[in-house]
Amino acid sequence: MSGNSSEYILEVNNLHTSFFTDSGEVKAVNGVSFNLKPGEIMGIVGESGSGKSVTAYSIMQILAEAGRIIEGEVLYKGQDITKFSKKQMAGFRGKCCSIIFQDPMTSLNPVYTIGNQIMEAILLHTNKTKQEARARAIEMLELVGVNEPARRIRQYPYELSGGMRQRVMIAMALACEPDILIADEPTTALDVTIQAQILELMQELQKSLGMAIIMVTHDLGVIADMCDKIIVMYGGSICERGTADDIFYSPSHEYTKGLLRSIPNVNNSKERLIPISGTPINLLNMPKGCAFCSRCDNAMKICLDHKPEELAISETHRASCWMNVKRLMMEKEAGGVKA
Amino acid sequence: MSSEYLVEVKDLKQYFPVSTGFMKKTSLKAVDGVSFSIRPGETLGLVGESGCGKTTVGRTILRLYQPTGGEVLFDGRKVTNSNITELRKEMQMVFQDPYSSLDPRMTVEDIIGEPLDVHKLYSTRAERREKILNLMELVGLNAEHARRYAHEFSGGQRQRIGIARALAVDPRFIICDEPVSALDVSIQAQVVNMFEDLQKQLGVAYLFIAHDLLIVRHISDRIAVMYLGKIVEIADADELNDNPQHPYTISLLSAVPIPDPKITRQRKRIILQGDVPSPMHMPTGCAFRSRCRYATEQCARECPSLADRGNGHMVACWNK
Numbered sequence: 001m002s003g004n005s006s007e008y009i010l011e012v013n014n015l016h017t018s019f020f021t022d023s024g025e026v027k028a029v030n031g032v033s034f035n036l037k038p039g040e041i042m043g044i045v046g047e048s049g050s051g052k053s054v055t056a057y058s059i060m061q062i063l064a065e066a067g068r069i070i071e072g073e074v075l076y077k078g079q080d081i082t083k084f085s086k087k088q089m090a091g092f093r094g095k096c097c098s099i100i101f102q103d104p105m106t107s108l109n110p111v112y113t114i115g116n117q118i119m120e121a122i123l124l125h126t127n128k129t130k131q132e133a134r135a136r137a138i139e140m141l142e143l144v145g146v147n148e149p150a151r152r153i154r155q156y157p158y159e160l161s162g163g164m165r166q167r168v169m170i171a172m173a174l175a176c177e178p179d180i181l182i183a184d185e186p187t188t189a190l191d192v193t194i195q196a197q198i199l200e201l202m203q204e205l206q207k208s209l210g211m212a213i214i215m216v217t218h219d220l221g222v223i224a225d226m227c228d229k230i231i232v233m234y235g236g237s238i239c240e241r242g243t244a245d246d247i248f249y250s251p252s253h254e255y256t257k258g259l260l261r262s263i264p265n266v267n268n269s270k271e272r273l274i275p276i277s278g279t280p281i282n283l284l285n286m287p288k289g290c291a292f293c294s295r296c297d298n299a300m301k302i303c304l305d306h307k308p309e310e311l312a313i314s315e316t317h318r319a320s321c322w323m324n325v326k327r328l329m330m331e332k333e334a335g336g337v338k339a
Numbered sequence: 340m341s342s343e344y345l346v347e348v349k350d351l352k353q354y355f356p357v358s359t360g361f362m363k364k365t366s367l368k369a370v371d372g373v374s375f376s377i378r379p380g381e382t383l384g385l386v387g388e389s390g391c392g393k394t395t396v397g398r399t400i401l402r403l404y405q406p407t408g409g410e411v412l413f414d415g416r417k418v419t420n421s422n423i424t425e426l427r428k429e430m431q432m433v434f435q436d437p438y439s440s441l442d443p444r445m446t447v448e449d450i451i452g453e454p455l456d457v458h459k460l461y462s463t464r465a466e467r468r469e470k471i472l473n474l475m476e477l478v479g480l481n482a483e484h485a486r487r488y489a490h491e492f493s494g495g496q497r498q499r500i501g502i503a504r505a506l507a508v509d510p511r512f513i514i515c516d517e518p519v520s521a522l523d524v525s526i527q528a529q530v531v532n533m534f535e536d537l538q539k540q541l542g543v544a545y546l547f548i549a550h551d552l553l554i555v556r557h558i559s560d561r562i563a564v565m566y567l568g569k570i571v572e573i574a575d576a577d578e579l580n581d582n583p584q585h586p587y588t589i590s591l592l593s594a595v596p597i598p599d600p601k602i603t604r605q606r607k608r609i610i611l612q613g614d615v616p617s618p619m620h621m622p623t624g625c626a627f628r629s630r631c632r633y634a635t636e637q638c639a640r641e642c643p644s645l646a647d648r649g650n651g652h653m654v655a656c657w658n659k
Contacts, residue, residue, distance in 0.1 A: 047523035161614045191388035192550065193611045196594035200610055218524060221553075221596025225603045244600040262528035264557035266599050269576070272535070273557070275528030279493045 008075075009179055009212055010036040010059070010097075015072035017051075017058045026283045028054040028067070030236040038179065041206060041213045043227035045220060049280050051236040052216045056182045059214075060099050061089055076180075095125040098173035102185035104165035108157040114141075115153025118172045125176045140171040144201060163194035170201065177209060184216045199226060220263060224248060229316070232256050235281050235291030238310075242317035252319040255292045290322065298323055344376040345414055345544050346400070346430075346512055352408035353392070353399045357619065367618050369395040371568035372409070374645070379511065380538065382545040384559030384576065386552055386591070388615055392568040393548045394435075397514040400546070401432055413512070428458050431505035435517035437497035441489040447500055448485040451475065454507040474503040477540075478533060495526035502533070506541070514546045519554060531558060552595045556580055561651075564588045567618060567626040570645060574652040584654040587627050625657070633658040 017029040029051045036042055044052045057063050059074055061081070073080045081092055093099075101107040109117060118137040122128055128136065134153070141149035144167040157165055166186065173181055183202065187195040199222065206213055215226055223230055223244070230247045232240040232255065240253040251257045258276040265271045278295035287293060293303035300322060308320045311328075351373045354366035370392040377383045387393045399406050402423045411418040413426055431454075434440035441450055451471050454460075461467040472482045478499040489497055498518060505513050515534070519527045531554060537543065549555050555562060556576050563573040564587065572585040583589045590609040597603050611630045616622060624642050628634040637657050645653040 047525060163614055191615070192552070192591060192594045193388065194614070195596070196608050197610055199596070200608065219596060220524070220598035221603075224598045224600045225596045248598070248600050259524060260598070262525050263598055264553045266553070266597050266602060269553075269556045269580070273528040273532055275532060276525035277529075279495065279526070280523065 007037065008035040009038045009077060011073075011075040012055075012059065013073050013075070015055065015058055015074065016070045017054050017063065017067060018070050019064070019067045021066055024284050027286060028236055028283060029058060030286075031072070032233075032236075032238055033072075034231055034238070034241065036180065036212050036214065038212055039206070039210045040229065041215060041227050043215045043217065043223040043230045044233060045217060045223050045230060046233035047218055047280055049235075049283060050233040052218075052233050053184055054236075055233070056099065056184050056214060056216050060093055060097065060182065062093075062099070091125070094121045094173075094178065095176045096178055097180040097182065098176075098178040099182040099184060100166070100169045100173050100186050103189050104162055104169050105157075105189065107169065108165055110157055113154055113156055114160070114168050118153070118168070118175055121172060121175050136175065137171075140175050141168070143174075143205070144168075144171045145197075146171070162190055163197060166190060166194075166198055167201070170198075170205070174205065174209065174211075178211060180212045180214065181206075182214045182216065185218070186215075187222060188217070188219070195222075202226070220259070232259075235286065236283065237291060237320070239292065239321065240317075240319040242313075242319075246314070246317040250313075250317070252313050252317065252324055253292075253321045254296045254298055254323060256319075258295075290320075300326070343378065344412075345379045345381075346546075347376040347412040348396075348400060348409070349374050349412070350409040351396065351399060351406055351411065353395050353404055354407040365619070366407075368568050368621065369618065370399060373565070373568070373570050374409075375563055375570065375573060377512070377544050377546060380542045380544055381561070382538065382547055382559045384555035384562040385546060385548045385565060386550060386555050386562060387565035388550065390567075390615060390618065391565045392618075393565050394516055396565070397432065397516050397546060397548050401427065401430055401514060403432075428508045429510050430512045430514070431508065431510040432514045432516065433498070433501050433505050433518045436521055437494050437501055438521070440501055441497055443489055446486050446488055447475070447480075447492075450489065450500060451503045451507055454504060458508055460508065470507070474507055477506065477537070478503045479529075493526075494522050495529055498522065498530055499533070502530075502537075506537070506543075509541075510543060512544045512546070514548070516548045517550070518547075520549060520551060527554065534558060552592065553597075564591065567615065567621060569626060569642075569655065570653075571627065571655050572653065573645070575650070578650070578652055582652075584648065584652070584659045585627075585656050586631050586633055586659065625655075 013033050015029055015032045019026040019028055032055055046052045058069050069082055074082050076096060115137050118140060119133040122133040122136050137153055138149045141152055146152050146164060146167050187198050217223060227244055229243055231238050234255045240256045251260055261274040262276055276295055281291055289305050290303045290308055293299040302322050308322045310318050310320045311324050312318050351370055353370040354368050356364055357367045359365050373396055385393045398404050400411050418426055448471050451474055452467055455467055455470060461470060475482050480499050519530050547558055559576045562576050562579045563570050566587050572588045583592055590611045593609045613630050616629055622629045624640050625638040628638040643655045643657045645655045647653050
């Protein structure tokens with residue numbers, strides 16, 4: 001990574017996270033590296049078990065008990081937060097970086113009022129008095145489009161609809177104006193019309209507050225809609241990264257290509273889908289070579305034994321697939337013959 | 340007696356009693372006067388947001404719930420309590436959750452064989468086994484796995500087991516209740532293709548209930564859009580997408596995230612204000628008027644009924 005750390009607000013270098021279970025070590029994240037500029041929206045896309053949520057949880061250090069970061073660093077403004085103490089981490093969460101979870105039904109505490117839960121973060125991270133915190137909570141609820149905020153802060157989560165609860169989650173996450181917002185499948189549990197409201201709200205808030213967003217999702221539509229740059233994960237590693245146009249119009253990893261072929265074509269909806277064969281890999285039993293090779297139609301001998309290196313395709317676009325190396329070699333050969 | 344349609348649903352109503360306090364009861368109108376028909380071998384998509392009653396429609400057709408009103412005709416025959424057991428040989432269901440809809444204590448062989456047992460569709464054990472193995476092959480499951488339990492399979496494979504179970508009685512109509520929404524994108528395509536292949540091979544008709552509009556548009560011949568217990572629009576799949584009429588359909592379509600950055604950058608979303616009203620406190624007149632941009636006084640007074648706007652494109656709206 002570049003030595004100039006001030007350009008990036010968050011740098012993740014060679015992150016490895018494992019869960020130690022009774023049946024063995026589950027390598028959920030295997031050497032993930034990326035960086036994030038202030039105000040950027042980055043998407044992490046992948047199917048269940050690809051390690052996208054664990055990557056997000058590793059940054060926040062809110063892994064389940066069996067999970068541990070075993071290698072790598074996470075730099076926030078140049079400081080390695082994996083070395084932070086518990087107390088330092090508590091200061092980091094909420095103030096520098098916040099997270100919104102998938103399920104607004106279960107991630108709010110049912111026995112506290114909404115106002116209480118929003119004020120908790122404000123009181124913890126700022127020197128505001130209770131009155132000031134309450135005013136701030138009302139202000140935040142208004143910002144995220146909750147009607148009658150002064151009445152709502154006295155209500156309990158069960159009194160609100162799913163979309164409203166997700167707004168409350170966002171208000172809570174943004175109350176201390178973090179630099180980074182991690183959204184872990186923020187709209188998966190919501191209906192399409194409510195999803196559109198929430199995505200619109202997040203885009204507006206990102207523009208007005210200027211925070212960076214890491215959007216974790218499996219929905220390619222949401223990714224296309226929201227993100228400047230995209231990371232595609234499979235089996236705990238990044239298989240391709242690039243801008244939205246790179247990923248959607250010139251996918252360069254067999255998995256990304258397969259993923260795009262397996263969703264209905266927008267312009268020709270009756271065209272037959274081309275599924276990816278097989279089932280997602282078992283993280284307990286990772287192959288030696290490329291994680292995707294057992295499901296790949298173009299797998300070669302080298303894919304079985306050697307992990308592909310990340311190869312730059314353009315300035316913004318990188319992919320880890322032996323097919324690109326093969327193509328490059330063939331181009332070189334063809335060029336050589338001509339010369 | 341047979342008609343053009345395989346399944347006709349006429350003014351179907353399903354109210355659930357809800358107690359609202361001591362000795363007080365009111366009814367929740369989950370489905371309130373739904374009518375549609377499905378031709379043999381056709382796929383009708385049914386879309387709508389959660390709580391709009393789309394699942395209840397599916398379950399009421401199969402009499403998993405006792406309908407409050409209306410009737411269902413299958414091949415011209417009225418479905419009643421006395422003939423439903425027999426008619427379940429013709430109508431089957433595939434459920435949303437492949438994890439909870441299979442008995443964890445039964446082997447795959449017994450799960451798929453249960454409908455055969457119920458309807459006594461075999462004479463010898465060997466015939467039963469042969470039928471089960473054929474079904475497993477049909478849905479792309481390895482016949483060697485017949486003795487395994489459901490938990491040994493992945494989500495996509497479990498959904499195949501559920502489909503094999505539905506196909507066991509050789510039905511002509513299958514209700515698919517969100518059959519792919521619990522699956523990963525790459526697995527969804529496998530299951531969707533299988534539904535299409537089975538339809539081509541066996542000529543079954545589907546009622547395909549889902550909330551993913553891209554998938555529904557792909558698989559359906561016609562699509563019905565539901566909002567709070569009523570159908571607001573029915574049309575051919577492409578017609579509905581290219582030329583939606585009802586304001587709810589328009590905003591629903593504009594809210595679907597499209598996996599194509601160039602298209603999303605150009606289009607304008609129509610964001611609906613507010614939430615879906617609770618079916619306990621429905622607005623008077625048109626149920627959608629509280630979120631509708633075109634709502635007038637007439638909408639508050641009377642509920643519009645579905646009217647044909649040409650070529651079978653039915654819309655229930657006063658203003659469009």
